Structure formats: structure tokens, C-alpha cells
Amino acid sequence: MTHPGIESIGRTITEAVNDGEIQFQAIKAVQEKFSPDAATMIMDLTVEAEAFGCSINLSDREIPSVAGRLVGDQESVEELKIPSLERARVPQYLKAARLTVEHIGDKPVFAGCIGPFSLAGRLFGLTEIMTSIFIEPETIRLLLEKCSMFLLSYVREMKRIGTNGILMAEPAAGLLSAEMCDNFSSIYIKRIVYDVQARDFLFVLHNCGNTGHVTQSMVSTGAGGLHLGNRLNLVEALKRIPDNILVFGNIDPVSVFRLGTPEFVFGVTSELLKQTSGHRNFIISSGCDIPPDSPVENIEAFFRAVKLFDSRH
């Protein structure tokens, strides 16, 4: 949740995603206003694609988006270079992470990044990659290798800076069958998890495209936390996830946080807390990033509901 912070400091999304200091100020504003139990960075799923060379569309009111395709066949994938962490806006995100670690020391700080299949989709074209995994799987596997290697270096650096964990967003993998998710996403994420996850560095895998069909694939990555979207029944999912894995989620960011009333937000939050009260590994959260222009009153209602529940249990 960073957009409420950006808005409260009177900055635009363009400014926040281009300047690590401004992003840190937005993160700090969220902490001061709402006191969540952890600090998180902007969910900007274009930083990595831009580092590879993709063109980006920036907007003051929306998260950036990737324009066009960077690679489209075996030859261009073979020629694709894995970028350094000096490229494009990566240094600004590392700066934001560094400042957050330095100044918000009393709670966990989670860095963020995109997942390998979602990144590959941005480089290859999301529509195109969906059929190429059938027609030219080896080309896509090579692309995924390169994406994974970059992401590993990025996450290692975030860990070195002192963050307490990474929230990896892999929404495109939710569009795949369980088998395809295993073969084109989870297998690559697993390697990163096993490299970086430690007692003091939690790997949280986010997939808001999961309707329940790839939950086991997500579990198979070894991630210590799974962040689930509103498309699945969280109560049912909790029954199938080992209780040594933290489970986050899954209040609908659009119909509840963005478009709902404070009373509705309060009610939905309270109900989910009640339904999940038997699961000690559950941490309430939105199902995805809180969208721009979400009423502050709605976010306040969410935290009020959580506080009330905590006081009674």
C-alpha cells in the first residue's frame, strides 16, 4: 500500500517511481498515518522490464505500464543481455529500500519485485508468451532463465541492503494451469527462494490471478509466505496450505477498498477475521495493491476493524 502515501504527501506516481527519496517519503507517510505492521514498497511491475530495455508509459495517476515488446523470437531472446542493477530506475528502488531500512527500524521492511513469468511476459508480450509456451517452449525457458538471474541479483541486493523480506508479484502465472505454473513459474521462483530465504529474510509470493488452482504450485516454491488475491476462497485455501507458511490476504482492493463505503470495508474485514480466526498463520491484508484514489476513510475502517478484532481475541 503506497498510493495513499504518495497522495498524502502531495506527489504524483510519476515522481514516486522515479525518485527513491520521494518513494521513501510516501512509505513513511503510510507508516505515520496507518501504522501497519510492516513497511512495503511500491508495487511497480515495470522496473525490471525497463532495466532490460522495455519502453515504459508513465502516468501521474496510474502505475507505469510497459509499451510494446522487447523480444519476440529465439534469436532476440538469445541476444538479450541480463542488465546490471545500475540500469534505468533500479537504483532508485534500491535507494528507497535503503532509506526505509535506515529510518523505519521498528518493524519489518519488505522490498518488492516482479516474478519471472510476469517479467518474461512483459518482455515477450503477454498475449504472445501465452501461446509460445506451447509452440516454442525452449525459447521461453531461455527467457525465463535470464529473467530469473536478474531477479536473483536484484533480490540478493535488497537483502544485502537490510530489508527483512521480499514480496514477489507473479500475477501472470495465475492465468496458467497448475501444470504450466509449475513448469514456467514456480520452478524458477523456487531457485530464488532457496538462495535468499533465511530466518531473517522472508520470501512472500503474491499471485492475485490464482483462483485456487495454483495454490499448491505456489506452496511448492518453498516461499515462507503466500499473498493471495480476492479471486479465491481464502478460508478453503487455508485448509490446504501447511500452517508453517504465512498466508496473507485477501480483501478485494477494488470493490471494497476503492469503491466501497467505510461501513462495507469494516464489515468485510471483520467477517474475514472471524472466518479465519482458527488459523494462526493468517495475516489479514488486501488482495492486491490498494489502488490510487482509494478513500482514506476506507483504509482507516480496515485498520479499525483489525484493531477491534485484536482487542477482543
Added chain:
Amino acid sequence: MVEILEQLTTCVEFGKINKASPYPPALKGQDGADELCKMALDQGIAPDEVLNKALIPGMSRIGEKFSQGKAFVPEMLIAAKAMTAAMKHLKPFFTSGEIKRKGVFVVGTVMGDLHDIGKNIVSMTIEGAGWEVVDLGVDVKAEKFLEAIGKYPDCVVGMSALLTTTMANMEFMVKEIRNKFPGKVILVGGAPLSMDFCKKIGATFYSPDPHGAVEFLNKLPA
């Protein structure tokens, strides 16, 4: 005749585009939708029979699996590619009017939105159901929709949005369309949408999947 049409349906349903395509493994080395469609026409099977008894059923089968959670976006898209490979052989018959389209579907993602995968799936599915699709692309402003509707006055309009900010643009665009073309049938779709939102903004129909959109279109008066 029945056998070749059934093979063609299978190729569309399972995404066997052509002989060279390695997918699906079970059909490797065999003729695909491209070759079989041409063969069917060469054998004298009427083009509208090829469309209605082979291609549309193939897309319908995969569409139903998708709406039931038994098939996913990649399977839908590769089926649509197989359909497109076959449809190129039917194009002359559409142009001549020998095969009648069910109507025109003008589609685009709303102003400000560059995400097109949902739009692409719906477009290909609706084309596979026998409609002419006029794809306006992404980030489509109201004026462009209005221009297209002016060109195809009997069309059905489709709009998609993936972001909450572009959802807000959808309401404005529906108003603009209704001001100039009252009663225009407008379908909306996209991950953050719902039927409640559809009704709130005055659109006609919302479907969470392409199959629902096709079923709705098929029920429209001719």
C-alpha cells in the same frame, strides 16, 4: 464429410494450428486447422458448414471449458490461433457475402489502459463465434469509439479495463456513446469489473469470461 469437420473441430478445440506446429503433442505431425479447413473447402463442403459445424463448435468447446475452470488463458489463445489459421480460408466467402457474419463487434480497451490480453481473448472468441470484429486497439478515446460506431451503426460495442483508474474512464465513455447513440448495446469486461459496476455506469452487459459474452451476443435479436 463429417469426419473432416470433426477433425477440424478437434484441431480448433486443442489448438492445433497447422502441421508444422508441435502442439499439442498428441497431434504432432498431423494436419492442423489450416490444412484441414482448406481440404474441407476443396472437397466441396460449403463454407458456412465449415464455419458453423466445425470452427464455431471448436471454439465453443474450449470456451465452455474455460468458463468452468478446466482450461486457461493459454489454451484459449492457442485455440483462437488455430481458429484464425482456418478463418483465413473463409475470408473470401465473407467478403463476397456467401457467409453472413452474425454482426459487427467493435472492441477496444478504454482510454488510458494499455492492457490488452483480455480484449484479445474476447475478440478472438467472438470472431470465432461468427462475428466480424473491429479491434480499435488499446487506450481508445471516446471519439474513436464514436467514429467506429458511426461507420458500423448496427454494431455491438465492447470495452475492457484492467485498472481502477481506467474503469472510471469507462463511465465517461459509456455516457458519450449513449448521448450520440442511445440504446447502443455495450459490453464491458476486465478484472476489476462486476455486474454491479456495469449497471452503475449504464452499460448493457458484463461477463467475467468470453463464453458468457458469446452467449449474450447469440441471444441478441438478429
